[in-house]
Amino acid sequence: MPTVTVVQQVMKANDQIAAQNQKTLDAHQTVAVNIMASPGAGKTSLLMLTVETLRGKLRIGAIEGDTASQVDADKVAAGGTPVVQINTGGGCRLDANMVRPALEQLPLDEIDLLLIENVGNLVCPAGMALGQHVDIVIASVPEGDDKPYKYPGIFTAVDAVVINKIDLLPYLEFDVAAFRALIEGLNPKARIFEVSCTTGQGFEEWTNWLTELCAG
Ligand SMILES: Nc1nc2c(ncn2[C@@H]2O[C@H](COP(=O)(O)OP(=O)(O)OP(=O)(O)O)[C@@H](O)[C@H]2O)c(=O)[nH]1
Numbered sequence: 102m103p104t105v106t107v108v109q110q111v112m113k114a115n116d117q118i119a120a121q122n123q124k125t126l127d128a129h130q131t132v133a134v135n136i137m138a139s140p141g142a143g144k145t146s147l148l149m150l151t152v153e154t155l156r157g158k159l160r161i162g163a164i165e166g167d168t169a170s171q172v173d174a175d176k177v178a179a180g181g182t183p184v185v186q187i188n189t190g191g192g193c194r195l196d197a198n199m200v201r202p203a204l205e206q207l208p209l210d211e212i213d214l215l216l217i218e219n220v221g222n223l224v225c226p227a228g229m230a231l232g233q234h235v236d237i238v239i240a241s242v243p244e245g246d247d248k249p250y251k252y253p254g255i256f257t258a259v260d261a262v263v264i265n266k267i268d269l270l271p272y273l274e275f276d277v278a279a280f281r282a283l284i285e286g287l288n289p290k291a292r293i294f295e296v297s298c299t300t301g302q303g304f305e306e307w308t309n310w311l312t313e314l315c316a317g
C-alpha cells in the first residue's frame with residue numbers, strides 16, 4: 102500500500118531527527134520531558150510552578166508548542182526561564198523537526214531540565230518522538246475520570262500521569278481511586294502524581310521525581 106509506505110517513511114525521518122535531538126540534549130546533559138494534556142489541563146501552570154519549586158536546585162528551560170500565539174512563552178519568560186515558542190500553524194502536535202531549531206536557540210549548557218509543552222490534545226502528540234527522554238500526560242479533575250477509556254493511546258505511552266487541579270476535588274465528581282486503577286491497568290509502570298498548581302499540593306513528590314531523573 103503506497104500510502105502506508107509514505108507514512109512509514111515520514112515516521113522514520115522523524116525518528117532519525119528525534120535521535121539527533123536526543124544526542125544534542127545528551128551532549129549538554131539536558132534531560133527533556135514532553136508534557137502532553139488537553140487544552141487547559143494545566144501544562145503551563147505545572148511548568149511554571151515546577152520552575153519556582155526547583156529554583157536554585159535545577160536549571161530549567163522550556164519549549165512552548167501551540168498552534169498559534171506566544172502567550173504561554175511570554176508567561177514563562179516573565180519568570181526568567183529561557184524559552185522558545187513553536188507555532189505549528191494549526192498542526193496538532195510538535196514533531197522532531199520543529200524541536201530541532203528550538204534546541205539551537207536555547208542555552209542548553211545552562212539547562213539541566215528542558216520542559217516541552219506540547220500542543221493541547223490527547224490524540225496527536227502520543228507516541229511522537231521529539232528527542233525527549235520522558236513523556237508525561239496531565240489529566241485534570243474537571244475533565245472527568247473517564248479519559249483513559251477514551252484516549253488509551255496517550256495514557257499507555259507515558260512514563261508518568263499527573264492528576265492536576267486536585268484542589269477542585271470537593272466540587273467535582275472525579276473518583277481518584279477509579280482513575281488510578283484505570284491507569285494501573287493500562288500502564289502499570291507509569292508513576293502517578295496528584296498535584297494542584299493553585300495550592301502547590303503534591304509538588305514535593307513531583308519535583309523529587311524530576312530531580313531523580315536529572316541525577317540519572
Ligand atoms: N483550580 C485550579 N486551577 C488550575 C490549576 N492548574 C491550572 N489551573 C487553571 O487552569 C487554567 C488553564 O491552565 P494552563 O496552565 O493555561 O493550561 P494549559 O494546559 O497550559 O492550556 P493550553 O496551553 O491552552 O492548552 C488556568 O486558568 C489556570 O489558572 C489547579 O491546580 N487548580
Ligand SMILES: [Mg+2]
Pocket residue numbers: 144145146173218
Ligand atoms: Mg499552556
